[in-house]
Amino acid sequence: MIALLKRDLALAIRAGGGFGLGLAFFLIVVTLVPFGVGPQSELLSRIAPGILWLGALLACLLSLDRILALDWEDGSLDLLATAPLPMEGIVSIKALAHWLTTGLPLVLAAPVFGVLLNLAGPGFVWLTLSLAIGTPALSVIGTFGAALTVGLKRGGLLMSLLVLPLYVPTLIFGAEVARRGAEGMAVETPLMMLAGISCAVIALLPFASAAVLRVNLR
Amino acid sequence: MILTADNLTVTRGGIPVLEGVSFALEPGRALVLRGPNGIGKTTLLRTVAGLQPPLAGTLTGAGERVAYAAHADGQKATLSVEENLRFWASVFGQGEIAPALAAYQLEGLRTRAAGQLSAGQKRRLGLARLMVTARPVWVLDEPTVSLDREAVAMFADAVRAHLRAGGSALIATHIELGLDGDALDVAPFRAKPTAADDFDEVFL
Numbered sequence A: 001m002i003a004l005l006k007r008d009l010a011l012a013i014r015a016g017g018g019f020g021l022g023l024a025f026f027l028i029v030v031t032l033v034p035f036g037v038g039p040q041s042e043l044l045s046r047i048a049p050g051i052l053w054l055g056a057l058l059a060c061l062l063s064l065d066r067i068l069a070l071d072w073e074d075g076s077l078d079l080l081a082t083a084p085l086p087m088e089g090i091v092s093i094k095a096l097a098h099w100l101t102t103g104l105p106l107v108l109a110a111p112v113f114g115v116l117l118n119l120a121g122p123g124f125v126w127l128t129l130s131l132a133i134g135t136p137a138l139s140v141i142g143t144f145g146a147a148l149t150v151g152l153k154r155g156g157l158l159m160s161l162l163v164l165p166l167y168v169p170t171l172i173f174g175a176e177v178a179r180r181g182a183e184g185m186a187v188e189t190p191l192m193m194l195a196g197i198s199c200a201v202i203a204l205l206p207f208a209s210a211a212v213l214r215v216n217l218r
Numbered sequence B: 001m002i003l004t005a006d007n008l009t010v011t012r013g014g015i016p017v018l019e020g021v022s023f024a025l026e027p028g029r030a031l032v033l034r035g036p037n038g039i040g041k042t043t044l045l046r047t048v049a050g051l052q053p054p055l056a057g058t059l060t061g062a063g064e065r066v067a068y069a070a071h072a073d074g075q076k077a078t079l080s081v082e083e084n085l086r087f088w089a090s091v092f093g094q095g096e097i098a099p100a101l102a103a104y105q106l107e108g109l110r111t112r113a114a115g116q117l118s119a120g121q122k123r124r125l126g127l128a129r130l131m132v133t134a135r136p137v138w139v140l141d142e143p144t145v146s147l148d149r150e151a152v153a154m155f156a157d158a159v160r161a162h163l164r165a166g167g168s169a170l171i172a173t174h175i176e177l178g179l180d181g182d183a184l185d186v187a188p189f190r191a192k193p194t195a196a197d198d199f200d201e202v203f204l
Helices: A002-013 A021-037 A041-062 A066-073 A076-081 A087-116 A123-149 A156-182 A188-217 B041-048 B081-091 B098-103 B119-131 B149-164 B195-201
Strands: B003-012 B015-025 B030-034 B056-060 B066-069 B137-141 B168-172 B181-185
Touching: A002 A087, A002 B081, A021 A041, A021 A087, A041 A087, A041 A123, A041 A156, A066 A076, A066 A087, A066 A123, A076 A087, A076 A188, A076 B066, A087 A123, A087 A188, A123 A156, A123 A188, A156 A188, B003 B041, B015 B041, B015 B056, B030 B041, B041 B066, B041 B137, B041 B168, B066 B119, B081 B098, B081 B119, B098 B119, B098 B149, B119 B149, B149 B168
Parallel strands: B030 B168, B030 B181, B066 B137, B137 B168
Antiparallel strands: B003 B015, B003 B056
8 A cells, every 4th residue: 555655656746747736726826816806905815715725625626537547547447456455445545645746735835825815914824724634635535536437538527516516515614714713713613624524534435435436447 | 276157147337248157267277268359358357357246156266366467557657667566566565576577578678667668568567567466366358469479478488387386367368379278268158138128129
């Protein structure tokens, strides 16, 4: 399993691996929003937590179809399925590799991008924390979507539509933590909800992903 | 342990393609599957490899003992030959890749990215992967596609060495490999049209 993680990370950072794709998309969204909204730093400051969370979520969505589709195309998914690794382990490692190459850079870059959106001072900590807790859920849910649509040509559109409603709770509570944090309000309730969603998703969804992947490989 | 298929019915997309397939594959033996294109050889092999369940019949001695090689080699284009093999070796809990490299004369290519190999070299890498799995039953689907005559001989030697070591091999191929084993023509097992066809007639 460690070997699979190492291989996926090596593939991601080599040429054409897609590392940085999400980060670049995040940067584009965050730099363009101030131009679109206009020079109203007070308004910008108010919408910053929501925009940052939305940007991170869309950046995550962008690279989801690579999680399993590439392995399916070159046949390594079939071979992994016949290897001694449990399918649940394979999808969990795939989700972890996706988070390390997409989610983690977003978490680390978010405070820097917050400056561009005039995020209020106390918001930086809570934004980073909420992204750190919430983005693993995005990767795991995304892997489930990728498992559902693996083998479909141009399955990316269908996957986005399937995954979108599943992303809504994470977005609501994640953005709420960042917003309340930025305004200096209590964040415990949405933070706990966000953490609860992430824990539940990480604990349960790999079983569902593995089940649909087994069906899709038939 | 003998790999036994008893009265196996395999399906593709929910429709039976082969039914009543029975064979036994003893250690040290090879079984070559023959039959026209589209008859269901790949489907049968995928069933034996455990990628899909049979509709009917029983399969014993497969599961964790099978190393499967499909049409696609499952090698990553941006990883080198050595990295690809090392990855599969560690997935299967093995450490040694030198014999596999030697058997298919890949030593000179070990640092080359798999994406820059020719089709035949890629196939050799795909077949070398079997040797790092340390599994006794090789299930091979058209293993000699795009191999030249020398590489086919390398492959036949590798299979023979595997059989001598007590392994067995189930191979779907159209060419003569000169192996010590039997041939099974799957054409007679073609599934009869099912009740689904009669279903329409009810309304006619």
